[in-house]
Amino acid sequence: MSNASRAPNLLEGNIHSTLKTMTIPVVYGMILLMTFGLVDTFFVSLLGTEQLAAISFTFPVTFTVISLNIGLGIGTSATIARLMGAGDKSTAHGVGTGALILSFIMASVLAIIGFISIEPIFTLLGASEAEMPYIKDYMLVWYGAGIFLSLPMVGNAVLRANGDTKTPSMIMALGGAINAILDPILIFGWGPIPAMGIQGAALATLIAWAIGSGQIIHLLAFKRKLIMPRMLSFSELREYSRNILKIGVPAAGANMLTPIANGVMTAIVAGYGSAAVASWGVGGRIESIASIMILALSMTLPPFISQNYGASKINRVKDAYVICLKFVLFWQFAVFLVMWFLAPFIAQIFAQEKEVVNLIQLFLMIVPIGYGLQGIIILTNSSFNAMHKPMSALLLSVIRLFVFFVPISWLGSLLFELKGMFWMGVLANFLTATVAFLWFRKLLNEEMDSISSNDTGISDTAS
Structure with a gap:
């Protein structure tokens, strides 16, 4: 099967149908992935509240590593999709x-830095002496x-940049x-395999993604031929990485702001005890x-926007953006209603202590x-x-997290404790959503005016 037959035509197809075709497989995959993530949290919760709180403390740090890869992925996708839109497949x-x-x-450099800084980082985040051994066990493998x-x-x-x-x-x-x-095999032990506790959860993740690494390299290099089946020279790496880093570094920086903000929020929540941290992590x-659905879109x-931007089809960019925003608002309101109704039942699945159950329920009835x-x-x-x-994306992230979210949530916690923090969030x-929408709409109008001016200039020259 050719690559073309696998992927929809992002430049010509019906916008609604194309986005639907692209998004549904992502939703299915992410439902499974996130469900398995909740299973991971469930098994760790069986070890006790301190272990659950420990893994909750790791989220800001692990997401920092993930954010680096997300940023590079964003730079990669935007660069490749624009090149595909312009017809330059070789580059x-x-x-x-x-x-x-x-x-x-x-990722290797970041891992080395992480290895040697586990204790000072998590002490700064507010981890207690009782939680630190569990954090070390987990992070050394993670x-x-x-x-x-x-x-x-x-x-x-x-x-995804190629439409698949x-x-x-x-x-x-x-x-x-x-x-x-x-997870259950390595956490609790099975046969000759010893029980590794919280470290078993990290080892399960390592094995899973080591297998995934081999799979993706074989697929891209040999089956799809979307990358070169060889190492690059230093000059080639520098040349091809230039545009990736131009977008990827600010994107990674923007994504890394999220775990930094979450670290600050976790430190604030830690002031209310281990039960609060555990509920924050589960939430x-x-x-x-x-x-x-937001993550899938x-x-x-x-990729849809980048390819059409590369082909100067800004009207399709604008229509796709508006369609997605309208859908997300409707969808997430329905999700909120479901979570509000199910909050007591969900909370009891992930916690045994009454205080943790109550705090998870409070989170689920406000934050969504x-x-x-x-x-x-x-x-x-x-x-x-x-x-x-x-x-612009980086600045929007700064505004979201450090102009609005962290200061306003912190103020809410001072005034009305955790409940106030949730509502002010x-x-x-x-x-932030208001600022974001008006800002991007202004950008689209400027791009459309620029294309219109260029077309007018060409027409005048031709005449």
């Missing part, structure tokens, strides 16, 4: 090769897993399935499931109100990157 293949090599190098995670994440961005969203979903789902199967995992909308607004922010941010405006999302 696109070189860019894909450079992206994989670059991601492996950068940093190794983070290196292998880089290759599937960036490799999947190469596939089904295969990346299958790769994500397979990795999640392997992780979920290995974050559930939020990933609840926001799955943030992967499928950018703002998920639709958060969707506008995330999709606008990814659209800025797709339009090759990475500094919703207000922060509303303010």
Whole structure:
């Protein structure tokens, strides 16, 4: 089967149908992946509240590594998709090769830094002496897993840039399935395999993504031929990495702001005790499931935008952006209603202690109100990157997290404790979503005026 038959035509097809065709496979894959992530949290919760709190403390740090790969994936996808829109496939293949090599190098460097700084970082985040041994056990293995995670994440961005969203979903789902199967075996032991506790959860992740790394490299280099089946010279790597880094570094920086902000929020929550941290961590995992449509569209909308931007079809960019925003607002409001109704039942699945159950329930009945607004922010941010405006995306992230979300949420915690923090977080999302929408609409109007002026100039010259 050819690549063309696998992927929809992003430049000519019906916008609604094309986005639907691209997004549905991503949703299926992410549902499986996120479900397996919740399974991971469930098994760790059986070890006790301290272990659950420990893994909750790791989220800001592990997401920093993940954010680096997300940023490189964004730069890779935007660069390759624009080249494909302009018809330059040869350079696109070189860019894909450079992206994989670059991601492996950068993830390795970040892992080394992480190894030697575990205790000071988590002490800064507010981890207690009782929680620190569990954190060390987990992170010493997880940093190794983070290196292998880089290759599937960036490799999947190469596939999505070519319009194929089904295969990346299958790769994500397979990795999640392997992780979920290995979790209970490695955490609690089975036969000759000893019980490793929280470290077993990290080892399961490492094995799953090591398998995924081999799979994605074989697929891209030999089956699809979307990258070069060889290492690049230093000069080639520098040349092909230039445009990736131009978008990827600000995008990675923007994504790394999220775990930094989450680290600050975790430190604030830690002031209310281990039960509060445990509930915050569970709420974050559930939020990933609840926001799955947003995350899926943030992967499928950018390649569509980049290819059409490369072909100067700005009207299609504008229509796709508006369609996605309207859908996300409607969808996430429906998700909020479901979560509000099921909050007591969900909370009891992930906790045994009454205090933790009550706090998880409080989270689920307030925070999801703002998920639709958060969707506008995330999709606008990814659209800025797709339009090759990475500094705008970075600035939007700074405004979202450090002008609105962290200060306003902190103020809410001072005034009304955790309940106030949750409600003020919703207000922060509303303010940021308004800024994001008006800003991107202004950019689109400027691009349309520029194309119109160029067309007028050409017509005048021809006459």
